[in-house]
Amino acid sequence: MSKKGLSFIGSLVTVAMFGLMLTGCGSTPSASDSKEIKIGGNMEMTGGVANYGKATKNGIELAFKEANAAGGVLGKQLKLIVADNKSEPSEATNAITKLITQDKVSVVLGPVASSNVLATLQVGQDNKVPVVTATGTNTKITVDDNGKVKPYAFRSCFIDPFQGTVMANFASKSLNAKTAVIYIDNSSDYSKGLAEAFEAQFVKNGGTIVGKEAFLQKDQDFKSTLTKIKVMNADTIFIPAYYEEVGKIAKQARELGISIPLIGTDGWDDPKVVEVAGAAALNNTFFSSHYSSQDTDPRIVKFVAAYKKEYGEEPNALAALGYDGALMVIDAIKRANSTEPSKIRDALEQTKDLQVVTGIITLDASHNPIKSGVVIEMKDGKQLFKEKINP
Numbered sequence: 001m002s003k004k005g006l007s008f009i010g011s012l013v014t015v016a017m018f019g020l021m022l023t024g025c026g027s028t029p030s031a032s033d034s035k036e037i038k039i040g041g042n043m044e045m046t047g048g049v050a051n052y053g054k055a056t057k058n059g060i061e062l063a064f065k066e067a068n069a070a071g072g073v074l075g076k077q078l079k080l081i082v083a084d085n086k087s088e089p090s091e092a093t094n095a096i097t098k099l100i101t102q103d104k105v106s107v108v109l110g111p112v113a114s115s116n117v118l119a120t121l122q123v124g125q126d127n128k129v130p131v132v133t134a135t136g137t138n139t140k141i142t143v144d145d146n147g148k149v150k151p152y153a154f155r156s157c158f159i160d161p162f163q164g165t166v167m168a169n170f171a172s173k174s175l176n177a178k179t180a181v182i183y184i185d186n187s188s189d190y191s192k193g194l195a196e197a198f199e200a201q202f203v204k205n206g207g208t209i210v211g212k213e214a215f216l217q218k219d220q221d222f223k224s225t226l227t228k229i230k231v232m233n234a235d236t237i238f239i240p241a242y243y244e245e246v247g248k249i250a251k252q253a254r255e256l257g258i259s260i261p262l263i264g265t266d267g268w269d270d271p272k273v274v275e276v277a278g279a280a281a282l283n284n285t286f287f288s289s290h291y292s293s294q295d296t297d298p299r300i301v302k303f304v305a306a307y308k309k310e311y312g313e314e315p316n317a318l319a320a321l322g323y324d325g326a327l328m329v330i331d332a333i334k335r336a337n338s339t340e341p342s343k344i345r346d347a348l349e350q351t352k353d354l355q356v357v358t359g360i361i362t363l364d365a366s367h368n369p370i371k372s373g374v375v376i377e378m379k380d381g382k383q384l385f386k387e388k389i390n391p
């Protein structure tokens with residue numbers, strides 16, 4: 001083609017681009033012109049674990065509110081656009097697609113539950129928009145089956161091998177357990193990953209797993225399996241699961257006369273467990289979590305007071321994690337000095353020494369922070385802060 005022809009095409013392209021820019025300004029302003037920074041919240045607002053989504057969203061919104069009151073980020077106001085993933089992986093995929101293609105968010109926070117997070121990562125990666133889960137603890141979220149780090153996947157919480165190990169050590173050392181039964185939720189990647197981590201450490205401690213049983217989310221009747229478990233005569237039952245099922249399992253176990261300690265993980269942290277199981281059934285139960293609102297660390301005291309003032313209730317681990325995930329995103333946007341998703345991604349990867357409520361975040365090469373955890377005991381329907389465990 002002649003030079004003239006080429007430059008003619010060039011002018012056409014310029015005109016077309018100019019036209020696009022004009023329409024862009026008229027209707028929806030481009031990301032950098034906007035007075036707002038749009039951040040997606042892919043949250044479990046309804047469905048099986050809706051309480052998780054609501055608490056996490058409250059935490060995120062408090063952090064955004066504080067940042068906005070202090071003048072915003074890069075001179076813009078943060079705006080959380082929530083899409084309900086209905087606590088289902090397929091809906092989580094739809095939610096992230098909508099947030100990215102329709103709402104044009106710069107980064108997505110959430111989902112909460114690991115299986116739902118896993119269902120969103122390909123969409124984030126294909127569109128080059130970073131996904132940050134504040135709560136999803138399954139290892140596969142940031143690293144694929146071949147050990148390759150997923151470039152657009154990040155988290156601001158510890159991972160399951162840590163909490164599985166913490167609870168195995170708690171069983172061996174604090175409960176003096178020699179035998180354990182593992183009772184998992186077969187519909188959840190979270191539960192399966194935790195079972196592996198717990199077993200590895202418990203066996204390493206000299207313990208024996210005397211039985212492995214499974215249930216599915218939304219199951220109502222656990223009694224036939226629990227009857228089987230009862231005759232195994234173990235020292236403890238490890239139940240890495242979510243609040244609806246945990247509440248029912250604890251209640252039905254005690255009704256069957258199973259009085260041994262029941263132990264679990266972060267999924268236990270919801271008032272619904274007490275509501276469903278009843279306070280008495282939960283005595284002699286223990287679970288790992290990310291923080292305790294009873295901790296006297298000044299950052300925690302300050303956060304708990306601010307959260308109570310805003311929402312009139314005690315913040316659980318999810319509220320604290322949501323707040324911290326939001327702080328990690330804010331920090332990355334500031335350092336990126338941009339609302340461009342790919343620049344935010346680069347900044348996220350460099351997250352270092354960031355002080356948050358639940359600890360200090362420095363991301364390792366696998367996009368995971370190394371953070372401390374806590375063990376909580378349930379006593380007469382109340383949570384007791386038992387111990388803090390450093391990694």
Ligand code: PHE
Nearest residue numbers: 113114135136137190266267
């Ligand atoms: N860690 C859980 C998961 O990955 C989510 C969760 C975090 C639930 C903290 C409760 C508290 O699925």
